[in-house]
Amino acid sequence: MNDLENVATSESAEEAREENKDLRRIHSLDKDGLIGEIKEILASGNMEAHKDVTALKQAFFNIKTKENLDQLNAFIDEGNDPAAFAAAVDEKENEFKALYTEFKEKRAAYLQAEEDRKRENLAKKEEILQKLREITEDIDNVNIRFPEFQQLQQDFKAIKDVPAAAESDIWKQFQMVTEQFYDHLKMNKELRDLDFKKNLEAKKALIEEARKLEENSDPIAAFRSLQTLHEEWRNIGPVAKDIRDEVWEEFKTASAVVNRRHQDFFEQRKAAELANEEAKTKICEEIEAIDLSAINSFNEWNAMTEKVIDCQKKWREYGFAPKKSNTILYSRFREACDKFFNAKTEYFQKTKDEFASNLEKKTLLCEKAEALKGTEDIRKATAEVVKLQAAWKKIGSVPRKYSDAIWERFQTACNYFFDERKKQESARREVENVNLEKKRNIIADLKALPKDGDRREVIGKVKELQAAWQEAGFVPFKMKDKIYAEYRAICDELYGAYDSREQRNRMNSFQERVASMKGEGQSLNRERDRLQRVLEAKRNDMKTIENNMGFFNVKSSAGNSMVKDMERRIQRLKDEIKQVEEKIAILDAGE
Numbered sequence: 001m002n003d004l005e006n007v008a009t010s011e012s013a014e015e016a017r018e019e020n021k022d023l024r025r026i027h028s029l030d031k032d033g034l035i036g037e038i039k040e041i042l043a044s045g046n047m048e049a050h051k052d053v054t055a056l057k058q059a060f061f062n063i064k065t066k067e068n069l070d071q072l073n074a075f076i077d078e079g080n081d082p083a084a085f086a087a088a089v090d091e092k093e094n095e096f097k098a099l100y101t102e103f104k105e106k107r108a109a110y111l112q113a114e115e116d117r118k119r120e121n122l123a124k125k126e127e128i129l130q131k132l133r134e135i136t137e138d139i140d141n142v143n144i145r146f147p148e149f150q151q152l153q154q155d156f157k158a159i160k161d162v163p164a165a166a167e168s169d170i171w172k173q174f175q176m177v178t179e180q181f182y183d184h185l186k187m188n189k190e191l192r193d194l195d196f197k198k199n200l201e202a203k204k205a206l207i208e209e210a211r212k213l214e215e216n217s218d219p220i221a222a223f224r225s226l227q228t229l230h231e232e233w234r235n236i237g238p239v240a241k242d243i244r245d246e247v248w249e250e251f252k253t254a255s256a257v258v259n260r261r262h263q264d265f266f267e268q269r270k271a272a273e274l275a276n277e278e279a280k281t282k283i284c285e286e287i288e289a290i291d292l293s294a295i296n297s298f299n300e301w302n303a304m305t306e307k308v309i310d311c312q313k314k315w316r317e318y319g320f321a322p323k324k325s326n327t328i329l330y331s332r333f334r335e336a337c338d339k340f341f342n343a344k345t346e347y348f349q350k351t352k353d354e355f356a357s358n359l360e361k362k363t364l365l366c367e368k369a370e371a372l373k374g375t376e377d378i379r380k381a382t383a384e385v386v387k388l389q390a391a392w393k394k395i396g397s398v399p400r401k402y403s404d405a406i407w408e409r410f411q412t413a414c415n416y417f418f419d420e421r422k423k424q425e426s427a428r429r430e431v432e433n434v435n436l437e438k439k440r441n442i443i444a445d446l447k448a449l450p451k452d453g454d455r456r457e458v459i460g461k462v463k464e465l466q467a468a469w470q471e472a473g474f475v476p477f478k479m480k481d482k483i484y485a486e487y488r489a490i491c492d493e494l495y496g497a498y499d500s501r502e503q504r505n506r507m508n509s510f511q512e513r514v515a516s517m518k519g520e521g522q523s524l525n526r527e528r529d530r531l532q533r534v535l536e537a538k539r540n541d542m543k544t545i546e547n548n549m550g551f552f553n554v555k556s557s558a559g560n561s562m563v564k565d566m567e568r569r570i571q572r573l574k575d576e577i578k579q580v581e582e583k584i585a586i587l588d589a590g591e
Contacts, residue, residue, distance in 0.1 A: 026052070027059045031092045034060045038099045047110035053103050054327055060096050061334065069309070072341070082301075083348030115163070122162040125170055128152050129177060136181040149181055157235055171234060182238050193240075200239045203247055206232060210254035223262035226255055270322065277321035280329050283311050287336040292343045301344050308340050359398040362406050365391060369413035382417045389414060429476065436475040439483055442468055446490045451497040462494055492568075528587045535580045542573045 029037065034056050041049045068087045075085045132152050135145045142149075156174060206229050213229075216222035239247055287308055295301055321329050365388050375381040398406060442465050449458055475483055545566050 023055050026055045027062070029059065031060060031063055031096070034063075035092060035096055035099065038096070038103065042099065042103060042106070045106075047107045050103075050107055051323075053100065057096075057100055058327075058330055060093075064090065064093055065312075065334065065337065068341075081348065083345055085345060114161075118161050118163045121159050122166050122170065124159050125156055125162060125174075128156045128159075129170070129173055132156075132174075132177045132181070136177055136184060139184050142181065142184050153178065175234075179238055183241070195237065196240045199237045200243070200247065202236045203233065203239060203251065206236075207247075207251050207254055210251060210258065213258050214254070219258075219261040219265040222258050226258045230255070273320060273322045276318045277325055277329065279318050280315060280321055280333065283315055284329065284332050284336055287311055287333070287340060290340060292340070295347070301347065304340070305344065308337060312337065355397060355399050358396050359402055359406065361395050362392065362398060362410065365395075366406065366409045366413060369410060373413075373416060385414050385417045432474055432476045435473045436479055436483065438472045439469060439475060439487065442472070443483075443487050443490060446487070446494065449494060451494065455498045458494070459498060462491065466491065524587055528584060531580055531584050531587070535577060535584070538573055538577050538580065542570055542577070545570055545573070 026034070026037070038053060038056050041053060067090075071087060072082065072085050076082055132149065135142065135149050135152070138145065162170060210226060210229055213222040213225055216225070233251065238244060290304055290307075295304060315333060320326055369385055369388050372381045372384055392410060397403070446462065446465055449461060469487060474480075549563060549566050
């Protein structure tokens with residue numbers, strides 16, 4: 001029965017017509033009448049009248065909005081400045097708001113009480129279900145406990161409302177345990193068959209009634225009647241197992257026709273409401289899209305006011321939107337209108353004060369820029385001027401008669417520092433070019449050194465040239481990386497050549513020493529243990545460096561330089577590890 005139990009109940013066509021009639025009546029009342037209506041609802045304690053209260057609220061503030069607009073137009077027609085307009089205090093509005101707040105609080109309490117009651121009913125039904133399961137599982141005594149089971153069924157059905165989210169599941173559990181009970185029941189076959197036959201006759205009758213509902217011209221009334229039939233179906237016991245699915249399929253098929261007509265009706269109504277929602281949303285978006293900050297004159301404000309009033313007229317031409325969004329849309333529309341008219345009122349007052357304040361701020365920036373002329377550090381002073389320029393851009397307009405003069409004053413003060421900085425930059429570039437030439441000469445001297453000469457003499461010369469490199473100053477920024485890469489490459493090449501030759505000599509010397517130690521097993525073992533400790537230490541050093549590299553910021557120039565240095569250290573360690581491993585191999589061969 002899942003397909004039908006999940007269909008939500010809806011209002012009948014007659015209820016919909018009555019609702020529209022009430023809405024028309026509500027919107028014909030004046031403010032006193034609307035206040036009287038909400039007082040009557042509060043006095044009656046009818047917390048289900050929230051739709052009427054919402055309609056009363058909309059009608060009341062429609063009247064209030066029109067009154068405020070009429071007052072504003074009359075105020076302007078009398079030759080007054082719109083900025084000076086203030087709506088008159090309306091005690092009736094305060095009274096209505098207080099009544100509306102009281103209703104919302106009482107309804108919230110009412111809904112909470114209803115939810116508590118439903119949860120309590122659900123707990124009672126779950127307790128009965130547990131007892132029914134115990135009887136069903138007691139297979140040996142199901143015949144004896146049959147009257148007890150029937151009484152529990154009646155108790156279960158007597159409990160009505162439960163939370164909507166649990167209603168379908170609790171009924172599924174009830175039907176399941178009931179069917180299990182009858183499947184296990186070892187009662188007199190004649191009595192069981194008689195009960196099945198009676199249930200079958202009752203369900204056949206419901207099927208016929210469901211089929212007749214197809215002829216009902218009112219789809220909502222037919223749907224409500226179908227819900228009653230389904231409630232009766234639930235209260236009827238099972239039929240014979242071999243025809244159980246067949247009987248249910250007949251009832252479900254008849255129900256599907258009624259459900260389809262009901263769904264089609266609401267889809268059509270929903271389509272109309274969605275069209276109204278779309279149109280009203282566009283009106284809200286049209287008003288919200290007005291860029292209030294871009295309106296800079298009284299004439300522009302008047303033109304936009306006519307546009308907003310035209311939107312208000314269009315709004316009243318459309319019908320209701322879907323219930324879940326109707327109130328939200330109206331609040332959005334009213335908020336957009338209020339925002340516009342409040343901004344219009346504030347504009348004229350703020351404009352004059354804002355221009356005067358901007359002039360004062362820009363004058364202060366001129367004074368700060370002029371005061372920096374005595375600073376000896378032009379770079380630092382120029383940085384401060386740049387900050388002042390950024391601050392200037394953030395300040396708005398000043399009165400037109402002061403605009404050109406204040407700008408000329410500020411521009412003159414700023415240009416002084418930029419001119420001075422250009423002079424200093426020119427001198428600095430000349431020095432950097434001299435340094436670049438020095439470093440090129442150092443690289444040329446390094447390249448001229450032999451790679452097969454006397455190590456002490458050549459490496460000593462290399463270190464002298466490296467010291468000269470460090471003493472040379474900065475070079476042009478765009479050449480910095482290229483010239484350093486060339487310098488680093490020739491240095492690495494020279495050190496590599498002499499280190500390689502020295503390493504070969506050391507390895508030959510080690511081989512000779514191992515050869516002299518042949519036959520001295522203890523000495524060879526001690527040497528091997530020493531080399532193994534050296535090998536492990538160097539491997540640990542390399543892991544430490546590799547791990548530390550992950551903490552450097554390679555995006556910065558300093559971080560990138562340190563990473564390159566560590567990469568060179570790692571390569572040296574790899575070479576040293578390889579040498580130690582070769583020595584160990586020589587020792588192993590010597591044994």
